[in-house]
Amino acid sequence: MSDAKIRFSDGSAYDRMMGHWSRLVGEQFLDWLALKPGLTCIDVGCGNGAFTELLVERCGPRRVDGVDPSAGQVAFARGRHKAGVAEFHEGDAMALPFSAQSFDAALMALVIFYLDKPEKGVAEMARVTRSDGVVATYAWDFAGGGSPTAMFQAEFRAFGIDILRPPSTEASRLDSLRALWQSAGLDAVETRVITVERTFVDFEDYWAITTAGETVAPPLAQMPRADADRLKERLRAKFPPDQGGRVTASARANAVKGRVRK
Numbered sequence: 001m002s003d004a005k006i007r008f009s010d011g012s013a014y015d016r017m018m019g020h021w022s023r024l025v026g027e028q029f030l031d032w033l034a035l036k037p038g039l040t041c042i043d044v045g046c047g048n049g050a051f052t053e054l055l056v057e058r059c060g061p062r063r064v065d066g067v068d069p070s071a072g073q074v075a076f077a078r079g080r081h082k083a084g085v086a087e088f089h090e091g092d093a094m095a096l097p098f099s100a101q102s103f104d105a106a107l108m109a110l111v112i113f114y115l116d117k118p119e120k121g122v123a124e125m126a127r128v129t130r131s132d133g134v135v136a137t138y139a140w141d142f143a144g145g146g147s148p149t150a151m152f153q154a155e156f157r158a159f160g161i162d163i164l165r166p167p168s169t170e171a172s173r174l175d176s177l178r179a180l181w182q183s184a185g186l187d188a189v190e191t192r193v194i195t196v197e198r199t200f201v202d203f204e205d206y207w208a209i210t211t212a213g214e215t216v217a218p219p220l221a222q223m224p225r226a227d228a229d230r231l232k233e234r235l236r237a238k239f240p241p242d243q244g245g246r247v248t249a250s251a252r253a254n255a256v257k258g259r260v261r262k
Helices: 011-033 050-059 071-080 118-127 150-158 174-183 203-211 217-222 225-236
Strands: 040-044 063-068 086-090 103-109 129-140 187-200 247-259
Touching (some): 040 050, 050 103, 063 071, 103 118, 118 174, 174 187, 203 247
């Protein structure tokens, strides 16, 4: 496997593909957290702000600070935000640019498996959260084949294509998330599985949106045209359309929450 890392820099392409998936699972995640309005929150690894916007819409926080290492994603997040509640910063999830006990809640959406040291990211979230504050995340179940691109990944492997995977795939497991939260000294740790479905106009719509993503586009571009066409037809067979021609894909995320000790 290549030593290269997955980078997300195109906020618009990310929003069309993963941002939509993030919103679907994020809605259930936030319902589960049941945060009170008026809190101060940090969105760690905010990307293009898709989850930040959902947080603002559904939970009514007083302030949200989003942090992400990608300048392009941060710029996109700033441009989309209109409510005046959130501010966005370039920064590292494993070295958050905030003092201790700065927030009522620290949240992370679809990020923990990208951290070289997930335990350090969790420790940082706990550090910047006030006593009895919430620390929580959800992550695609990469280890269990639950990500929205899992079918593509399986097909790439079948064609002998070397694909990029998150450096900490095992961190996406439910038991791994629980262990990370407990090791960080968090109390009242709970976990849950969130399954979501997304319907596309037809298979071509699914293909166009998914192959525009920054995890699928590079390996697909490596393939000879004939192999890429074969891969597409193999996937098409796995998505039988309904009477209206629509196709439905599913994905599964694991979630964990806990509280900073009083």
